[in-house]
Amino acid sequence: MLWRKIFVPVVGLVVLAMFLSACAVPATPAAAPTEAEEATPAPKEEKIVIQWWSHWANEPSKRKVIEKIADDYEAEHPNVSIEVTWWDKNPLRDAIRSTMTAGEGAPDITTFDSGQIEWVEAGWLLDLTDALPWDNFIDSAKFDGTYPNLGYPGHYKFNIASTIYMLLYNPDIFAELGIEVPENYQFTVDEFLDVVRKCHEAGYAGTATAIGNRPYPGVWAVQYPLWTLVGPEEFDKYNAGLKPWDTPEARRVLEYSVQLRDAGLWPDTFATMTIDEFHVYFHTQRKACFMFIPTWYTGRAFKPVEEGGQDPNWHFGMLRYPAWPDGKGNDILWAGFESGYAVLSSTKHPDVAKDILAFAAQPKYGALWTAVTNIPSAIKYDKEKDWPSDELLQELGVEPGKWDWYWEEFNKVYGGMSTAIAPTPRCGDFKDAVVTALNEGLPEGLITVDEAIEILNKNLCTK
Structure with missing residues (x-):
């Protein structure tokens, strides 16, 4: 999609609301429709548009994984359009502070680092405790993005990377x-x-x-x-x-x-x-x-x-x-964990935004993350069952064996x-x-x- 090629250094995106149209049911029989009326198409439900602001503008392998997740979600949910916009971390944080303070223009999903406690304190993030399939994550991921020692009982962060x-x-x-x-x-x-x-x-x-x-x-x-x-x-x-x-x-x-x-x-x-x-x-x-x-x-x-x-x-x-x-x-x-994602409390589509992150928590995306980025995943996977196909890796520009030496040294x-x-x-x-x-x-x-x-x-x- 065009949006996934955009890199934004300033604030300027506004979340689109969903408008539903309905036809009134007549109380009494109506006259037979004319030929012109029969040809008029029924109004269609407008798509839900989810704005997703993400760090990693300068990290193409990570972008490929997130864009693949967004494309797959859209394919399974044709009533949803996900517009991913790429930022560097500091301008993104500034934009979130500005839009959340102003009360307009903020995305539905944003990059979030667990050190940004002030976002939790301000009530800007939704609790993901009941939204994510926690058994899909490595055990330590359940602690990141939680603040019980500071008086906040919820879980506010989705991690794809450890x-x-x-x-x-x-x-x-x-x-x-x-x-x-x-x-x-x-x-x-x-x-x-x-x-x-x-x-x-x-x-x-x-x-x-x-x-x-x-x-x-x-x-x-x-x-x-x-x-x-x-x-x-x-x-x-x-x-x-x-x-x-x-x-x-x-x-x-x-x-x-x-x-x-x-x-x-x-x-x-x-x-x-x-x-x-x-x-x-x-x-x-x-x-x-x-x-x-x-x-x-x-x-x-x-x-x-x-x-x-x-x-x-x-x-x-x-x-x-x-x-x-x-x-x-x-x-x-x-x-530890690097940057992850959170759902902002200003979203008009909280259930959809949460569902996108739950969708991203599938084991196949944990495997895809590691295969494409060469970074450990916070999502558990079975390499025999979940590893991406050679065709998919080739489609995403991954050259087999190119970085094998890195993992050999690491191990x-x-x-x-x-x-x-x-x-x-x-x-x-x-x-x-x-x-x-x-x-x-x-x-x-x-x-x-x-x-x-x-x-x-x-x-x-x-x-």
Whole structure:
């Protein structure tokens, strides 16, 4: 459809209402119709139009899956028309805030990240608890998009993708500098610091990650070592603002992140480089030794080179997170969820909008998501039964075997490791404090560790 080719940076779409026409039944026999009257067609029921605003404008593989779901739903529901409009995340969020505040122009379905708690607090989202087939999802998906600790009992998010946080490295730079990967694919925290320093001295950034248009990549330099030091349960408490940061273990991690910074972890363009740009910085410009990144890396990287993707013949490597001698999470993968979808409370068609998301939760779409995007799915599927046909994959532009090396590396390094999530959401004040202290303040050298602790502790969610 034409709408699925549109990329919108500004607000301007209005949800169409459904109008029903009915013919009145005469109380007494009417005169026989004339020939002209017999030729007049009966009025038709107008289609229900669903506006679906989605992130991932720059990630074509994800667009293909969502558009396929929309097409399939329309084929099974000829009275429904789905108009998908593609956005980058930040303009989409601005548009939702503007239209919901104005009371007009908002879509029926929107991209939603569970960190946007203010949307739940404002009453902008409908509860999906009874709308989705939860047995179709991996168990941890039932926790994402829920806020019981904040007083909201509902479930507000549909997830199609799950994530694993990875640590990538450039093997060419490693070979140039004589850096050897440990047999267990895991540096100690001291070894990792030494490698970052060696990369910086050779003119490379430690990591490609930057914060130009995202409020979280700088936090990863704290989160990865915090995860391995304290383990998932305690990590969740710190991460959600449920535990003070003036503890020996938290201070130890914060001071380590400063050591990494001073050793040359961040690129010179850390404050300005966007998420699309830092992908290219890693895989095409190849100016960094490492990259902290979840599995949604493939959405931006595994697209045609001329669109900003990486050369499929260049193979990066993967590593386990740096290990502490007394780390409780050294052998556990940090998992989570990326952007999903929600139904806005302003919709005139709540049942249809919810039904579309329930339709998308079929196992065949979980398999399609992974087959096309190379990202794990939050929807369970049987690969033997649900995997898409070669004909469908060819229709969607998937080249068989093109990215097999990626999964071989992933399974070699991360296969057999247990996974865990940090399910507790942050309250609004602590969310802002994390951005100020950990995404910007410490990485940019604007504040000290003591000042970061003070900012975090003043905004805990346990008041």
